[in-house]
Amino acid sequence: MQAEADPKLIVYFGGEYMPLGEAKVGILTHALHYGTGVFEGIRAHWDAVGKELFLMRPVEHFVRWKQNCGILRIQVPATADALTAITVELMRRNEFRTNVYVRPLAYKSAERVGVSPDAQDAFAIVALPFGEYLHAEKGIHAGVSSWRRIEDNAIPARAKICGAYVNSALASDEARQRGFDEAILLNESGHVAEGSTCNLFMVRNGELITPPVSENVLEGITRDTVMQLAQKEMGVPLVERPIDRSELYVCDELFFTGTAVGIAPIVRVDHRQVGAGQTGTVTNAIGQLYYDVTRGHMLSYWKWLKPVYQSMTQHEQDLISLVGVNAS
DSSP states (O other), rough: OOOOOOOTEEETTEEEEGGGGGGOTTTTHHHHOOOOOOOOEEEEETTTTEEEEEEESHHHHHHHHHHHHHGGOOOSOOHHHHHHHHHHHHHHHOOOOOEEEEEEEEEOOOOOOSOOOOSEEEEEEEEEOOOOOOTTTEEEEEEEEEOOOOOOOSSSTSSSSSGGGHHHHHHHHHHHTTOSSSEEEEEESSBEEEEESSSEEEETTEEEEEOOGGTOOOOOOOHOOOOOOOOTTTTTEEEEEOOOTTTHHHHHHEEEEEEETTEEEEEEETTETTTTSSOOOOHHHHHHHHHHHHHOOOGGEEEEEEOOSOOOOOHHOOOHHHTTTOOO
């Protein structure tokens, strides 16, 4: 899905709330020329039963974002709690009553030519209505890309560094040109890494298997969520190990995970049927658990959720004040 943004949408930019159409950067902005930015992705899911919008693990996302910004020595002065409070207020101002995707972006903001970065940093947060990233009701057809996953010693894949996503764009474009729904990238060792924008899990011989983070994959929060749910709620043995390409052709089930994609079953790889050629039982069960957790239907996982329309606490008001934002 390509999300089109309304220019009247309220965003957080330059320390203020303003319409998207007024949030501008200069043509010489360093990040635009050299990819020196770090973004994050956070989902909020609308629960039609409880009439509530829930942010999924926002503090963990903002902590990861701030850590990854450090790779490029980008400073985000607000705390993860303050950033969460800003995001909640942003969604309230937009009066969202649907699923939402939140895109924080920190970047080198100097307007000049010259690759060497300096200490001029800025950040923004945009939230917009967002449906399914991949149409995966009947499962998707993935193809192994000819493009290899970037190496940690080149551009760290564990961080959402803007310039690194040329790698994802090339793989994704190739996949769609070849008639696939999504790409699967191998790393330079020839092992399976991940999709162009998502982590990958395989079910084989009763085990849930995923590449370790040392295989040049994003340290995904949805990945971590699935790992915890599979172990705690389903008792499925979890293994982190390298995956060979040919295992994709002989495994029982495959699925992608990610903030944007959620849980997306893969039923064909490189024109070969995966398992029975339909969403498997483990994938179905994990998908249902993930749906219930993100909509607030499982109270034991409310610790992961931040409701948007409950009364704002004084603590949240104080956090917003600390970063110079008027919550009124």
